[in-house]
Amino acid sequence: MTDQCICCGSPTEPGLCRWHRVCISCSYESGKLDSHINEEIDPDTFDEQLREVGLIQLRTNNFKQLLEQIVQYTPHGSTLLDVGCAHGWFLGVVHKTLKAEGIEPDRAIYERTLKDGFKVRYGYFPQDLNPSDVYDVIIFNDVIEHIPDINHTLASSKKHLNNNGLLVLNLPDSNGIFYRLSKILYYLGIHSFFNRLWQSQMPSPHVHYFNSNNLMMLLHKTGFKVKKYGRLESIVLRGLYERISYARTNTRILNTLIYIFVACFLPVLRLLPSDIIYIIATKD
Numbered sequence: 689m690t691d692q693c694i695c696c697g698s699p700t701e702p703g704l705c706r707w708h709r710v711c712i713s714c715s716y717e718s719g720k721l722d723s724h725i726n727e728e729i730d731p732d733t734f735d736e737q738l739r740e741v742g743l744i745q746l747r748t749n750n751f752k753q754l755l756e757q758i759v760q761y762t763p764h765g766s767t768l769l770d771v772g773c774a775h776g777w778f779l780g781v782v783h784k785t786l787k788a789e790g791i792e793p794d795r796a797i798y799e800r801t802l803k804d805g806f807k808v809r810y811g812y813f814p815q816d817l818n819p820s821d822v823y824d825v826i827i828f829n830d831v832i833e834h835i836p837d838i839n840h841t842l843a844s845s846k847k848h849l850n851n852n853g854l855l856v857l858n859l860p861d862s863n864g865i866f867y868r869l870s871k872i873l874y875y876l877g878i879h880s881f882f883n884r885l886w887q888s889q890m891p892s893p894h895v896h897y898f899n900s901n902n903l904m905m906l907l908h909k910t911g912f913k914v915k916k917y918g919r920l921e922s923i924v925l926r927g928l929y930e931r932i933s934y935a936r937t938n939t940r941i942l943n944t945l946i947y948i949f950v951a952c953f954l955p956v957l958r959l960l961p962s963d964i965i966y967i968i969a970t971k972d
Contacts, residue, residue: 694718694838695902695909704874704882714902717862719886721893723834725794742931744777750920751781751829754858754966758825759785761854761915761968766824769848771813772831776806786825791816794891814844822848827856833896842910846971855912855969860885862897864922864963880938900965912969922963925951 693700693711700709700718707720758768766786770778773790774797782788789807792798798810809816826845835841845855860867870882887893898906904914929947932938938946950957 694896695898695906704871705879707888708886711902714905715862715899716902717897719888719893719895719897721886721888721895723893724891726796727891736934738930738934740775742927742929742934744775745926746921746924746931747777747829748781749924750858750964751778753920754778754827754829754856755782755785757916757918757966757968758782758827758854758856761970762786762824762852767822768825768827769813769821769823771826771828772834773801773806773808773829776801776804776808778827778829779806779808813841814848817848822850823853824850825854825856827858829858830860832857833859833894833898834892836895838896838906839910842907842912846911849971852970854915855907855971856966857903857969858920858964858966859903860894860897861899861919861961861963861965863899863961865957865960866922866963867897898965900967903965903967907967907969908972911972913972915968915970917965917967919962920964920966921958923950923954923957925954 691700691709692698693714693716695716696711696714698711698713700711700716702708703710703717708717710717764785768782768786768788770788770790773779773792774794776790779788779790789809790801791809791811791813792801793810793812795810798808801808826849832838832841849855867885870885874882883889886897900917904917907914928950929943932946933943
């Protein structure tokens with residue numbers, strides 16, 4: 689975490705807690721949180737199986753929408769790299785349309801995804817790619833916000849993209865209704881929701897929180913031209929309780945109350961800004 693905003697260059701200021709900072713000028717937020725990928729995780733604090741059940745329907749729906757957007761800018765059969773491909777859900781959606789492969793740093797998840805038949809390599813982007821590896825599309829699905837040196841990652845994406853290649857980012861939005869609500873609750877003394885959205889106790893926490901404006905500012909600064917941006921759905925009922933429960937920071941009673949609240953107000957929540965945005969950009 690730096691005291692200078694990576695988007696606009698302004699000084700950042702202390703945020704809601706000791707690890708949180710905000711840029712008053714452009715609203716970029718950063719978090720000084722450490723990654724623990726490939727370290728043994730206490731099953732009493734994190735349940736990967738519940739996480740899968742809670743997210744697969746939402747992610748699959750959103751990945752189908754992303755594919756519809758991608759093929760507007762690149763032809764069928766184009767090559768694609770899914771950075772941090774996890775269980776291969778995106779690869780499963782696009783494999784009939786694009787020549788897709790993934791790269792995944794969590795060894796246990798990588799081995800499982802490989803066994804499921806997807807083309808995936810173990811390691812980190814970009815250091816575990818070959819210098820000659822180039823793609824028509826590089827996508828970061830809920831990944832870019834976890835990467836500390838984001839400027840290096842974006843510069844490396846340019847090097848590994850073909851001349852007309854696409855960079856696609858799919859990530860949480862600081863202007864989303866749930867993130868804004870989490871900050872209100874934090875001021876009221878309820879910290880768990882805010883900490884959960886930053887994934888502060890999980891193996892790979894967030895270290896950035898962007899909105900569409902400051903993210904586009906960062907992309908322009910690093911040599912990308914934004915083609916399109918929009919929002920993706922952030923809540924579906926199927927798997928919602930498991931999604932609420934997979935990080936075992938709350939009691940079952942509280943998880944149930946949260947589920948009931950969200951389920952009852954879902955029609956209203958869908959009218960408010962979603963907590964997920966996507967951006968499609970090309971090399972400028």
